[in-house]
Amino acid sequence: MSRRDSANHLRCGRAGLRVLFFAVFVLPLAISNPVKVCAQAPRWQVDLSGSRIEYDTATALNAPSISTLAEWQRPSMFARLSGSGTGFQGAGWSAQGRGDVAGWFSPLGALNPLRVEFAGTGGGSRHSSGFSSFIVRGDARIHARGRSVGGWTGASLASARNSLDTASVTGVIPSAGLWVQRGPIRATLSYLRTKILGDTYPEANLAISLSRGPIDLTVYGGLRQSPFTGVGLDERWGGATGALWINPQAALIVAAGRYSSDVMQGLPGGRFASVGIRLTRRRARPIPLLARAPIVYTPEATRAGSIGFEVDGARRVEIAGDWNAWQRVPLSQDASGRWIVPVGLGPGVYRFNLWVDDERWIVPEGVSEIDDGYGGRVGLLIISNPG
Numbered sequence: 001m002s003r004r005d006s007a008n009h010l011r012c013g014r015a016g017l018r019v020l021f022f023a024v025f026v027l028p029l030a031i032s033n034p035v036k037v038c039a040q041a042p043r044w045q046v047d048l049s050g051s052r053i054e055y056d057t058a059t060a061l062n063a064p065s066i067s068t069l070a071e072w073q074r075p076s077m078f079a080r081l082s083g084s085g086t087g088f089q090g091a092g093w094s095a096q097g098r099g100d101v102a103g104w105f106s107p108l109g110a111l112n113p114l115r116v117e118f119a120g121t122g123g124g125s126r127h128s129s130g131f132s133s134f135i136v137r138g139d140a141r142i143h144a145r146g147r148s149v150g151g152w153t154g155a156s157l158a159s160a161r162n163s164l165d166t167a168s169v170t171g172v173i174p175s176a177g178l179w180v181q182r183g184p185i186r187a188t189l190s191y192l193r194t195k196i197l198g199d200t201y202p203e204a205n206l207a208i209s210l211s212r213g214p215i216d217l218t219v220y221g222g223l224r225q226s227p228f229t230g231v232g233l234d235e236r237w238g239g240a241t242g243a244l245w246i247n248p249q250a251a252l253i254v255a256a257g258r259y260s261s262d263v264m265q266g267l268p269g270g271r272f273a274s275v276g277i278r279l280t281r282r283r284a285r286p287i288p289l290l291a292r293a294p295i296v297y298t299p300e301a302t303r304a305g306s307i308g309f310e311v312d313g314a315r316r317v318e319i320a321g322d323w324n325a326w327q328r329v330p331l332s333q334d335a336s337g338r339w340i341v342p343v344g345l346g347p348g349v350y351r352f353n354l355w356v357d358d359e360r361w362i363v364p365e366g367v368s369e370i371d372d373g374y375g376g377r378v379g380l381l382i383i384s385n386p387g
Contacts, residue, residue: 043071044068044280046067047277047279048277049066049274049276049277063088065084069082070082079101084096092129097125098123101119101120104118113146118139122135131163132162132163133163140155141153149181153175154175155172155175156172170196171196178190189205191204201226203224203225216245217240220240224260224263241254243278249279250279255272257271307341309338315357316358317331317354317356320355321381322352323345341381345383349383350380350382350383354379
């Protein structure tokens, strides 16, 4: 059976909006809570929803689903483990799992806008019919970032296989992108060319997101050109996802649209609409709009113990930075209530964060900060000799 025949056959049997095996569902939550790691923003998330799904060659199905996510961040590393499961009419089910890890560094210094990133992804799915698929991918990218605009270019190498094919398929995916942020609105445009078995699939995607008050909203769309001639082979997709936060730990979520097929795994696209609730340890913090003006300290100030930060309502504060391999060190308060940095540092630019009350990482108010590349921030402790 050819790969294109496999893709057509799967349109009648593959589950679309993801679901959950017990192990894939429980593992992200089990790992995220008891294991304390020196991370930038450890968090977990659970979505419970009901969906209406319609595949390209099948009638619509009603599908309750549950999805889980555990995420860890450090200033130079990001990791995410996610899983989901869906039940279908007629006792069918589908489950998916995915893991992502990325690391990056600034070869020209922390204040330079250039950053190099290496990333890897592995995932798979299984359907009650016996069908299964998997994909692994490695990425290398160069990023350039300004205060309100940035971009990247790079390439990926991916390998995928499904249970209806006798061999895996390898693809090379060069890509480039641009993002712009104005106020609470962020727009991202990306272009990629997936090359599989001598065929090329050019693709463009646009996403616009808004985060203001209790509302998170994302509108997206994309198109892909098929290397084959014929009516209906080119693809277009689009949709919207919205979250209304009731409090920092719970939100109502609504999503609808059309999602694309997966040309690497040979999986079809479809249409969907869903309503549900999101539960999380803590709502993800929006990216600050503008960087603060840097505060510069002298080496004498670090030796005299006069560098301190105010953290409203904190009972316990620890500091971790790249000068001590990101190991947390407890801070003590002075008479004014500031948390004093107990280190003596020479001239340089040091990245750091504060760990507050054993539950969250923060950049203290008034400190210069930079994007860590995945929605979080890391503070900069700048030490310079006078003059």
